[in-house]
Amino acid sequence: MDTLTINNAEIKVNEEGYFTDPSQWNEDIAIEMAKQQNIDLSEKHFEVLHFLRNKYAEEVPLTIRKVGKSGIVDIKEFYKLFPGGPLKISSKIAGIPKPVSCV
Amino acid sequence: MEDVKEMTANKVVAKEKKEVKKIMVICARGTLEDVYAALIMANGALAEGKEAKMFFTFFGLDAITKKKADHLHTATVGNPAFMRGLPTMIGGLPGFEALASSMMKKEMEKLDIPPVTEFFEMIEAGGGEIFACKLAADMFHLKKEDFIPEVKDIITVGQMYELAEGEGTHMVFI
Numbered sequence: 001m002d003t004l005t006i007n008n009a010e011i012k013v014n015e016e017g018y019f020t021d022p023s024q025w026n027e028d029i030a031i032e033m034a035k036q037q038n039i040d041l042s043e044k045h046f047e048v049l050h051f052l053r054n055k056y057a058e059e060v061p062l063t064i065r066k067v068g069k070s071g072i073v074d075i076k077e078f079y080k081l082f083p084g085g086p087l088k089i090s091s092k093i094a095g096i097p098k099p100v101s102c103v
Numbered sequence: 104m105e106d107v108k109e110m111t112a113n114k115v116v117a118k119e120k121k122e123v124k125k126i127m128v129i130c131a132r133g134t135l136e137d138v139y140a141a142l143i144m145a146n147g148a149l150a151e152g153k154e155a156k157m158f159f160t161f162f163g164l165d166a167i168t169k170k171k172a173d174h175l176h177t178a179t180v181g182n183p184a185f186m187r188g189l190p191t192m193i194g195g196l197p198g199f200e201a202l203a204s205s206m207m208k209k210e211m212e213k214l215d216i217p218p219v220t221e222f223f224e225m226i227e228a229g230g231g232e233i234f235a236c237k238l239a240a241d242m243f244h245l246k247k248e249d250f251i252p253e254v255k256d257i258i259t260v261g262q263m264y265e266l267a268e269g270e271g272t273h274m275v276f277i
Binding site: 065 | 143146147149150151152214215216217224225228229230
């Protein structure tokens with residue numbers, strides 16, 4: 001277990017940098033997390049992040065396809081918003097564990 | 104014996120880990136399970152931030168042919184892993200293969216695995232590229248308009264190798 005210090009808060013993360021306690025997340029922390037991935041968070045990004053967090057809270061397994069059907073973004077936009085592995089990167093910024101799905 | 108083990112272990116440790124940057128999936132088969140294996144590997148590569156290209160040849164062309172893509176079957180005859188103990192003659196009954204295939208598709212939908220044509224849309228949206236083999240297309244008398252719109256081009260084997268160029272490319276043959 002590692003800790004990240006963001007905005008003076010000690011965030012508990014696993015060895016890959018995913019939050020181990022999603023309740024430690026807030027939007028300001030997300031902005032800082034996103035900067036490390038060279039992403040400037042827009043309204044659209046936040047909509048996706050909240051969607052992911054809600055689904056995670058409902059214990060729905062997350063896939064890229066689900067995000068594509070969310071009505072927030074289509075799959076193409078999702079890849080554009082979070083380049084280089086959209087679901088992994090967005091989940092990290094959203095403060096939820098790494099998704100385990102193969103689709 | 105112990106010395107050998109130690110030497111091997113040291114060699115493994117000393118090896119530099121090299122990143123997989125691009126996946127080139129070649130699919131020559133048209134059964135449901137083979138086509139899905141190809142789709143899942145290509146899509147999975149994109150989801151991990153890698154490049155993915157797909158090349159369909161021979162019976163694999165069924166996967167990208169408009170009329171056939173969403174109607175692929177799994178073999179119920181000549182497939183010993185399918186329902187172990189099922190007599191071959193039962194597997195060969197009319198309609199049995201269609202029934203088994205539709206049941207498999209239902210199970211896949213539960214796991215959020217999309218139908219074949221939607222899967223290709225996802226792969227294209229993720230930046231993946233899909234190609235048909237020229238020789239096989241000629242052999243089966245298939246033209247660009249017979250293929251789903253995600254098929255970028257009909258290319259030769261030489262062009263396929265050009266697409267695979269670059270460091271960190273891995274080729275997967277199905």
